[in-house]
Amino acid sequence: MRALNEIAVVTTICIKSIPQRFWTSLSTVVAVSLVVTVLLAFLAMAAGFQQTLRGTGAKDMAIMLRAxxxxxxxxxxxxxxxxxxxxxxxxxxxxxxxxxxxxxxxxxxxxxxxxxxxxxxxxxxxxxxxxxxxxxxxxxxxxxxxxxxxxxxxxxxxxxxxxxxxxxxxxxxxxxxxxxxxxxxxxxxxxxxxxxxxxxxxxxxxxxxxxxxxxxxxxxxxxxxxxxxxxxxxxxxxxxxxxxxxxxKLDVTTEAEYYAQQASRTSDLIQKLGWPLAIAMAFGALAGALNTMYSSVAARAQEIATLRCIGFSGTSSFLGTLAESLVLSLAGGVVGALFTWVAFDGLTGSTLSGASFSQIVFTFHLTPAVALQGIVLALVVGFIGGVLPAWRAARIPIVEAYGTP
Amino acid sequence: MTGQTLIHLQDVSKRFVKGKDTITIFDHLGLTIPAGDFVAVMGPSGSGKTTLLNLLGGIDQPTEGAITFDGARVDTLTEGQLARWRAHNVGFIFQFYNLMPTLSAARNVELPLLLTAFGRSERKRRVEAALSLVGLAERANHYPREMSGGQQQRVAIARALISDPKLLLCDEPTGDLDRSTADEILAMLQLLNREMGKTIVMVTHDPEAAKYARRTLHLDKGRFTEREMVA
Known part of the structure; x- marks a missing residue:
């Protein structure tokens, strides 16, 4: 209970102090939201495409093609x-x-x-x-x-x-x-x-x-x-x-199975484009998150030192700082998901189907499962971006944090 | 009124390595502070006053020598053990108060109690008592930015007292205050020493502040140069 109290109060202090570093915090939120938007736009496209093709086939309809x-x-x-x-x-x-x-x-x-x-x-x-x-x-x-x-x-x-x-x-x-x-x-x-x-x-x-x-x-x-x-x-x-x-000499399958296979080929391709692009961008956001969190630790150095003087553990400083990073990245993830939903969900697009070589018109579809993937990516960025600064917050010698030799 | 030895520094040395140079702050320093003492430590900048306070408070470790508190060695404790030792035995008062700007006065004062087994209602009772003691009961819900420097320092004193530590360490506690506010704070410290028996070590540049202590130690280049008894 004491440990939880300790962690809760340090986390509260860290999160409540975010407005004191408004612009650097905002830059992290924006960077993470951009990453999430790019990823979710691709995934919503893949999901919409898949939904269109999967919705096409009936299980009681056989389709036969040349073997x-x-x-x-x-x-x-x-x-x-x-x-x-x-x-x-x-x-x-x-x-x-x-x-x-x-x-x-x-x-x-x-x-x-x-x-x-x-x-x-x-x-x-x-x-x-x-x-x-x-x-x-x-x-x-x-x-x-x-x-x-x-x-x-x-x-x-x-x-x-x-x-x-x-x-x-x-x-x-x-x-x-x-x-x-x-x-x-x-x-x-x-x-x-x-x-x-x-x-x-x-x-x-x-x-x-x-x-x-x-x-x-x-x-x-x-x-x-x-x-x-x-x-x-x-x-x-x-x-x-x-x-x-x-x-x-024919191949026989259900129409449902036929379109599911076609959908997975193209939507896999869309996802294979989306994830690497999002991950490449995530490195940029990660740099932003690291910078923000190191600034946060530097700005709160005296608070951290005071808490540790009083007897608070390094663990609570670590978790508090990590929580701050996760809150910022979560905010970025939610903003990115909301933006994708407003800008893309329901939007009609068309793409060349790999199997049929013709245009298939589909609707971008941001499902909860797709949105969750974006939020998870945001939290991963927040976690990685927060761990090193949090470690510093936990390990920095008190006298160094106070700026005395 | 002073009693048994509370703190004893024996042959304490403190050295820092800076680049290729080794800087010696203390070289085989000795000091004994009895329980109930109120010691002012004065000296020029760089004389080692703050380093001494850091060693006494267990936030820095000596390079050599032994530090005992209430008969037990503290210089051999691990980081985690020192944190728990500080929580139970030491209250810190800083020149710039070091309150958490995002917490109310009451929450600031409550911080050390969060490290104890006291429940919410007991913590609340003690916080109210501590704020009343420093005359700020009515400002419990105010934030540091809404208070004057003197009021913030009184909140810091309440925070230092709340877990009933034996030792109060004050680093220039009146360095940021005007004369009359400084006198109020110093009188309060004197009261805590005389009425509640708190042992106080106060670093100060101000000879007027030092007059509130029972004795003053002058530190220069890592050595006590003169001892003067006051009051």
Missing amino acids: GAQAELNSGIVRNQARLIEEAPGVLKGPDGKPLVSPELYVIVDGIKKSTLPADGDLKKAPRANVTLRGLGPAGIAVRPGLKIVEGRQFNPGTNELLVGRALQKDFVGFNLGDTVKLGNSSWVVVGVFELGGSVFESELWADTPVVQDLFHRQNVFQSIRARLTGPDALGALKDYVANDPQL
């Missing part, structure tokens, strides 16, 4: 394989009795991001970004029960009509209802805008499969087959069916 293909982009499936899948066990049938199997085409086209549009609005000067154009038929709509057409209508089969994902429409130029868009060598008309639970599909353009196959010279070729299963347990039966048919 060995990591993504739709480098897959290739022929029409006959799609027909065989329609007869596979475990595939759900629609109200019309037809199996819910959707062979889909996947093409990359050019788009212009609103954020990269030149000030004069000249579209010719704007850099191009990859956008996914997905060719699908009525089955493609049927296997996605959450689809909502929020503006306009569904495209008509056999026409150059486009359905545009809501996220893509917000982030890219020229995809408003009724707009005519040039994709490849052909012109298309936007006839509808859809939402699909904030998933990655909202970053895509959808059109009728035969038209896309024709205009992009992909006759009779698809990139993926989606099949709605009778339940998540039905995947095993489908896998066995595919494995036993030599015509079906």
Whole structure:
């Protein structure tokens, strides 16, 4: 109890004296908050990206790609394989009795991001970004029960009509209802805008499969087959069916698993950029924290000496000084997290997905777990920045602290 | 009224190494202070007055020799043992008061009691008694910046007294005060010595201050040059 009293009073003295060193203390708080902001901005980006991709997949939706293909982009499936899948066990049938199997085409086209549009609005000067154009038929709509057409209508089969994902429409130029868009060598008309639970599909353009196959010279070729299963347990039966048919050299997985893998690759990359940058900056903040805390110990030298004269232990001086450093860095961490939340949370961004090679629109998402990582980094900076000055506070000879020989 | 020996310095030497030079402050110094004594130590700057006070208070250690307090060696104690010894036996009064600016007068006075087993209510009672003794009961919740120099020094005296130490060490306790305030503080110290039996060692440059002591020791170049009995 005595030891706790002792530590509590020295900690109180240290923390209450922070306003006496306002500017140096503030500089530490600002430096730490910048480090935390940089880290959390990257992590919020990774979390948002991951959330978008993970939210895309359903556990009862099987996706099939050519064996060995990591993504739709480098897959290739022929029409006959799609027909065989329609007869596979475990595939759900629609109200019309037809199996819910959707062979889909996947093409990359050019788009212009609103954020990269030149000030004069000249579209010719704007850099191009990859956008996914997905060719699908009525089955493609049927296997996605959450689809909502929020503006306009569904495209008509056999026409150059486009359905545009809501996220893509917000982030890219020229995809408003009724707009005519040039994709490849052909012109298309936007006839509808859809939402699909904030998933990655909202970053895509959808059109009728035969038209896309024709205009992009992909006759009779698809990139993926989606099949709605009778339940998540039905995947095993489908896998066995595919494995036993030599015509079906396909990899089968759930859509949830497929997008989770894609998400982890890109979000890992974002995190691998974010952490080193934040750690490099943390060294700068650490220097600031050390400077602040050494100044604090120097400014409080007489107080520390007086307390030790009275009989207070070096341990209480050590812990009090360390607590001061942790309080400053915690303040920096909280400020950084709040700033990131205000400035970035909910912000829409888009990035190139490593697997699909196309832009995926996502929302920065500062989750409590992500914010906690920033606070922990701040406390690590505070701890390391406080230990050496705290050690000095504990060990400095009293006569030296008083400035007498 | 003085009694048995409280402090005894035997052949105490104190040397500092500064670069290639060794500076000798004391060379085989001897001193005996009986319990209940009030000693003023005077001397020019650099004569070793503060170093003597540091040795007596256990915040510095002699290079050679022995220091005993109440019959027990203190020069052989470890840093932690010395801290506990100081908490129980020594009260310090400084020229610039050395109060904690972020704590109220009452909290400043309470500091030494936080190192004891007293509970909150007992600590509060003792703090009130100590502040009443120095005439500052009504300023308990004031902060040092809200008090005059004389009031701050009285708070420092209350802090030094609160754990009832046998020895009070005063380093120029009136060096920052005007004459009349200084006289009030010195009279208070004299009262503590005469009425409460506190042993006091006071370093001062001021001959008027020294008159309040029972005796004055003159220190020059690490040696006592003359002893004068007062009162």
